Amino acid sequence: MESSLLNEMVEAFKCLPGVGARTAQRMSFHLLERDREAGLRLASAMQQAIDKIGHCQLCRTLTEHEFCKICSNTGRDSSKLCIVESPSDVIALEQATDYRGHYFVLMGKLSPLDGVGPEQLGLDLLENRFETGEIKELILATNPTIEGEVTAHYIHQLAGKHDISATRIAHGVPIGGELDYVDSGTLSHAFDGRRAY
Missing domain, CATH: 1.10.8.420 (RecR Domain 1)
Incomplete structure (x- = not known):
């Protein structure tokens, strides 16, 4: 050229x-x-x-305002907090579910080898929210990677210190998927996470 x-x-x-x-x-x-x-x-x-565009002062998602539309919406359930890794996860959950609580965006996941620790994920801000006593249910929606699982476990322990119940989103076989095409890790996770029918 x-x-x-x-x-x-x-x-x-x-x-x-x-x-x-x-x-x-x-x-x-x-x-x-x-x-x-x-x-x-x-x-x-x-x-x-x-x-x-910067970060919401409350949930850390991307917004051009001090607080994003979700955090500003008084009609949402402030007792529920969903933890996600990125702003795109918020959009995906908003489009696919009827969840009407709040979010906290980590902007990553714990990865000591890459220099990403609790400070980089804003877990001090998250703990400050736990201390208000407003949050009753924590939904851990980090990705099902090794780092995502470690991050979810770390946050679960943090929530436990404040007597906040935590749930983990289910991972497993996609709708319409065939078992012989699903990788063994996903299949194992789905089998271990089975529930009453």
Whole structure:
């Protein structure tokens, strides 16, 4: 490639997850050759989002306000708190369930090898919420990875110190899935977590 600006654009797109050199190049050429107006809208939207979006002071999800819409909604059940790893998990649960409690977003999971400890996940803020006595049920909705399970266990113990009951979301065989296509770890977890029918 000849243009250094084009190289910079391709390199910029490569920062996105799952975008390699070829995809970044195709995206760059598409915007430059076919839709410069969309490129300008994209650049403007990204600039504004990066400048104005921060974290909710209560749940830590992404918002452009001091408190997000969920935390600001007085109609939600403040005695229930669902723990998730990322803001995208909040959106997924909001779209797929009828849960009407509050959330706490960890922005990651415990991973000592990567330098992620309780401080980086805001667990001191979470414990402050436990101390208010308002939370009666904690729903642990971290991902079913080793780090996610360790994080859930750590938070469960933290909640236990404050006599808060904790539940863990179920993991297992997806609806419509066939047992012989399900990996052994998922199948084992589903079998161990079976419930009355």
